[in-house]
Amino acid sequence: SYVLTQPPSVSVAPGQTATIACGGNNIESKSVHWYQKKPGQAPVLVVYDDSDRPSGIPERFSGSNSGNTATLTISRVEAGDEADYYCHVWDTYSDLPVVFGGGTKLTVL
Amino acid sequence: QVQLVESGGGLVKPGGSLRLSCAASGFTFSEYYMSWIRQAPGKGLEWISYISSTGSYRSYADSVKGRFTISRDNAKNSVYLQMNSLGAEDTAVYYCATSDYGGNAGGFDYWGQGTLVTVSS
Numbered sequence: 001s002y003v004l005t006q007p008p009s010v011s012v013a014p015g016q017t018a019t020i021a022c023g024g025n026n027i028e029s030k031s032v033h034w035y036q037k038k039p040g041q042a043p044v045l046v047v048y049d050d051s052d053r054p055s056g057i058p059e060r061f062s063g064s065n066s067g068n069t070a071t072l073t074i075s076r077v078e079a080g081d082e083a084d085y086y087c088h089v090w091d092t093y094s095d096l097p098v099v100f101g102g103g104t105k106l107t108v109l
Numbered sequence: 110q111v112q113l114v115e116s117g118g119g120l121v122k123p124g125g126s127l128r129l130s131c132a133a134s135g136f137t138f139s140e141y142y143m144s145w146i147r148q149a150p151g152k153g154l155e156w157i158s159y160i161s162s163t164g165s166y167r168s169y170a171d172s173v174k175g176r177f178t179i180s181r182d183n184a185k186n187s188v189y190l191q192m193n194s195l196g197a198e199d200t201a202v203y204y205c206a207t208s209d210y211g212g213n214a215g216g217f218d219y220w221g222q223g224t225l226v227t228v229s230s
Contacts, residue, residue, distance in 0.1 A: 043220055095171070
């Protein structure tokens, strides 16, 4: 089954840019979706189809996908962005059709 | 607006059973695939099952295959997860979710608030 690999943690100072990677074999051939997960809350979709933002998500959140790595970028990081972030792809015809990365804890210093 | 409300979680003994429900509103439920996704304490998100819009196709993660059964009632705008032979490893918050794409694609735009299942003696 397809595997997505994320770094366990990323730290960034307020106002700086955070980048969270999501690695997968030829991931550029798939559409990657990103979620923000805060304790006690349901996940929130922040980027879909590699680089699109749902309505209501700040422009500070952006995504890209190339080669074997997809990336979530959060510009001008705020304290409220501290959360776990998960990437997700569909591997529709496999034995595991919905794949999540292991998650990355974003710490705002 | 779209709303998903899970219910049915609780404390169950190892080997026991539980049935989760997810009531949907605000969209044409019968046109959407529905998924169940869980998060164990201190762990990441784990997809466990989805069901097609008509209920004719279902898929399961290996971790629950043969123990869990997903079903839906489009007349009641609800999706269910029957969980049997529960073990400690099934302790988690369970979410139902769906995508604006409707089918088995796209990001999960909509999530319920989650229902906690605790398996313990």
